[in-house]
Amino acid sequence: MELKRVVVTGLGALTPIGNSVEEYWEGLVDGVSGAAPITYFDASDFKTQFACELKNFNVTDFYDRKEARKMDRFTQYAMVVADEAIADSGLDLEKEDTTRIGVIWGAGIGGLETFQNEVLNYAEGDGSPRFNPFFIPKMIADIAPGQISIKHNLQGPNFTTVSACASSANSIIDSLNYIRLGQADILVTGGSEAAVTIAGVGGFNAMHALSTRNDDPKTASRPFDKDRDGFVLGEGAGALILEELEHAKARGAKIYAEVIGGGLSADAHHITAPHPEGRGAKNVMLNCLKNAGIGPEEVDAVNMHGTSTPLGDVAELKAIQSVFGEYSYKLNINSTKSMTGHLLGAAGAIEAIASILSITKGIVPPTINHFTDDDQIDPNLNLTFNKAQKRDVKVAMSNTFGFGGHNACILFRKYED
Known part of the structure; x- marks a missing residue:
């Protein structure tokens, strides 16, 4: 069907x-x-x-x-x-x-x-x-x-x-x-x-x-x-x-964006810690891209789970670089949790809204509170530090992960009839 x-x-x-x-x-x-x-x-x-x-x-x-x-x-x-x-x-x-x-x-x-x-x-x-x-x-x-x-x-x-x-x-x-x-x-x-x-x-x-x-x-x-x-x-x-x-x-409704895909995966690793190489995060993004029927190079912005934990941020960025390869350097990557904190079960919803509005407004919100580079993180990635950046966002990805190794990823696209 x-x-x-x-x-x-x-x-x-x-x-x-x-x-x-x-x-x-x-x-x-x-x-x-x-x-x-x-x-x-x-x-x-x-x-x-x-x-x-x-x-x-x-x-x-x-x-x-x-x-x-x-x-x-x-x-x-x-x-x-x-x-x-x-x-x-x-x-x-x-x-x-x-x-x-x-x-x-x-x-x-x-x-x-x-x-x-x-x-x-x-x-x-x-x-x-x-x-x-x-x-x-x-x-x-x-x-x-x-x-x-x-x-x-x-x-x-x-x-x-x-x-x-x-x-x-x-x-x-x-x-x-x-x-x-x-x-x-x-x-x-x-x-x-x-x-x-x-x-x-x-x-x-x-x-x-x-x-x-x-x-x-x-x-x-x-x-x-x-x-x-x-x-x-x-x-x-x-x-x-x-x-x-x-x-x-x-009914003549206004349309913010189209939801084009959703992906799920499990880390199958630990009750609270992520897989150190981002195995589950990599799989969920690949699953989401496949579900949406698009390639990695069609994504413009990724709102990471990015909770500000020593292990989690590094593992997720490793996963992004594994999925997107050299195209990782052309992405706008951010974590809105730097501003809202972590809303636990509500995080995916408010971050999906942020991704949708990035599409409709042509702006990627910043990752605030960056002071010192981490030598475990590639300095050439655009992590949208400290100031919002204008960008024509046609496709936005939103990642959300949970204790137990539960991973979810959603893709939104600018609506075209």
Whole structure:
């Protein structure tokens, strides 16, 4: 059967550097760091005392307090960005067959704060098992797409993908394939995460995964820099409206870009560390290029997973050079995590949005916080250091990898009829 073409017709973003797509893009191009001391709890006894929290976000600006209390923060974020993306798409859901519209969402952890607080409350209580009746519905990772579908009466495919930090990239690829195969016309997809919590920071600290640059949080996320010392935990959400091309054209929708391919692979190496030669990263990019039916030389920009970890950045760059060969030197390569921090399960979604906007705006956002070259990294690669670069981006690649060795790669192309 002939696969249907899939396009992006709506976007929504809630990030540490902007609470809408417009604000997010401005923050990216301006090279704004979202890192700052943690405000959600007293982190003074933690090895890491900063994170990339949302700024000036209040859920009661969108939902009444009673309704908001029934949702963990990761679901609140999902609802807000889904609303923005649906509005941006111009969809009139009253006129659509909502049995053909679904929600496929990504979350690496889900309601971590809800789980943490309920257990702490029990431990600090008198031993009686008094739990909030909303404990389970708030905590479970699949509740976000459920809530979105209930609000908008979307009766098509509905589930959550969980593959750690690759979760929302997986959700986008699943959505691409459901539409390609004719099983849905439109999918609200993306991901959300809210792990800036006692358990989240404490857990990642125990793994020695987080930067401990408490004296200078804003420069702590420094992918490719010799002195990088771990990732910076972030939070937020991103939403995309994926739509079958003919359906989008029939309703006169604006089209941001076409989704031309998705690839998956496994490192099959270690629960948290990447394969040192980037084996899984190489395979996922090759799989994605094959799925899209294009050659490496057709790609203009690669938004790397690039978390600012000593092992991960080097392994991924090795993979890029293996896949692209001499053409690697003609790519614009960047890591937007240098600004947003690492949004875990939501990373793939907000980074996909960055790749899409690179195509529509003709600008590649920078990798900020570069101070010292790493002798393990080829100095001739264009890693878009410290300042955005103008470029006619026709094809953009977005990489997202997760603990467990889960790898996902997505390709977007400038739309041409």
